Amino acid sequence: MNSRRHAGQFVCGNVTRIPLTDGIADEVWLMNVLGEDDKPLEPELSQAFGELVRILKPEGKIIIGELYTPARWLLNYDFQKLRLQRQVFAGDGATSFIEEYGITAWITRHFFIPEIKDPFFMTLSR
C-alpha cells in the first residue's frame, strides 16, 4: 500500500459469515475468491454479498480483484438489487487501478501471469 493508505487488516473466515461487527470497514478486499470455481450457488452467493455489505461503513467500498480465473458473471450480476453501484476496471483501467490504489509491488510479485485472460477489478459502493 502507498503512503496515502492504511495497511489494512487480514481477517480469516468464511465470506458468508464474516467475523466482524456491522459497519466497521472502510474497504473490503476480495481477491481471486469468486472466480475460483464456477459461479457460486445460492444461497451462499447472496449470503456473501450480504455479509460484505453488512460490515461496510456507509461510505465504504467493496473491492473485488479477479486476476487468476476472472469471474465474468460478476460483470452482469444485478448489484442494483443490493443498492450497490458497480465500477469495473479492465484493460488499461486495471493498470490505472493498480497505480491509483498503490498495489503495484504486490501485484507484480503476485499476479500478472501472461496466460491470465482479461483480469479486472471492480468496486462496489452505496
Ligand SMILES: C[S@@+](CC[C@H](N)C(=O)[O-])C[C@H]1O[C@@H](n2cnc3c(N)ncnc32)[C@H](O)[C@@H]1O
Ligand atoms: C485462488 S485462491 C486466491 C488466494 C489469494 N486471495 C490470492 O489472491 O492469491 C482462492 C481463495 O478463496 C478462498 N475462498 C473460497 N471460498 C471462500 C469463502 N466462502 N470464504 C472465504 N474464502 C473463500 C479460498 O480459501 C482460497 O484461499
